[in-house]
Amino acid sequence: MAGAPNAPLRIGIADDHALFRQGLRALLELEGHIEVAAEMGRVDDIAPTLTRTPCDVLLLDLQMDRYAMAEITPLSRHAHVVVVTASQEPQEAMAAFRAGARAVVFKRFAVETLLNAIRTVARGDVWIPEVLQADLLNGLQCRAP
Numbered sequence: 001m002a003g004a005p006n007a008p009l010r011i012g013i014a015d016d017h018a019l020f021r022q023g024l025r026a027l028l029e030l031e032g033h034i035e036v037a038a039e040m041g042r043v044d045d046i047a048p049t050l051t052r053t054p055c056d057v058l059l060l061d062l063q064m065d066r067y068a069m070a071e072i073t074p075l076s077r078h079a080h081v082v083v084v085t086a087s088q089e090p091q092e093a094m095a096a097f098r099a100g101a102r103a104v105v106f107k108r109f110a111v112e113t114l115l116n117a118i119r120t121v122a123r124g125d126v127w128i129p130e131v132l133q134a135d136l137l138n139g140l141q142c143r144a145p
Contacts, residue, residue: 008035009122012055012079014046016064024059027111034118043068050078057118059084062096069095076100080121084114090135097136103127 011034013021018041025036038053040046042065050058058079062068063086072081082103083096093104102121105114106129113129120127128136 008033009057009118010035010037010055011118012036012038012040012046012050012053012058014040014043014058014064014068015061015084016041017061020061028115031115041065043071046071046075047078050075055079056122057082059114059118060101061085062087062092069099072096072099072101076102080124082114082117082121082127088131090132093132094136097126097128104129104132106131 011028013024013036015021015024021039021041025039028034028036037055038049040049046058046060056079058075058081060068060072060075060081060083062083069092072083075081080102081100082105083093083101084105084107085092086107088106096104103117103126105117109129117127
């Protein structure tokens with residue numbers, strides 16, 4: 001999904017709080033290699049916006065004008081999805097990964113942590129916060145025959 005090697009990383013921000021979106025845009029654009037290409041405040045606006053404005057990574061808040069968990073799978077066809085959430089429920093994070101999210105970043109984390117997650121998923125990898133790694137591993141082991 002990433003463009004040319006030296007092209008800026010194109011980011012979409014989907015969050016219903018304008019102040020959060022604008023603040024995140026300002027912080028991300030301090031990074032020389034990142035361009036915030038789109039902002040969306042409603043779940044129904046995300047897919048049409050990503051169709052018109054291609055992004056490499058979508059930062060998605062799950063709690064918008066409606067719950068956005070079901071949107072992860074179709075949105076992951078347009079961009080690598082990084083869930084950015086205030087919820088710290090391991091079950092919700094696991095559900096997001098099962099739906100196709102490439103990372104889950106808690107809003108309480110530092111900006112550098114978010115940047116690390118963005119860089120990781122832009123390379124095509126998955127980023128899992130340390131606080132969730134044991135929960136995710138336990139969930140996988142419980143499913144094993």
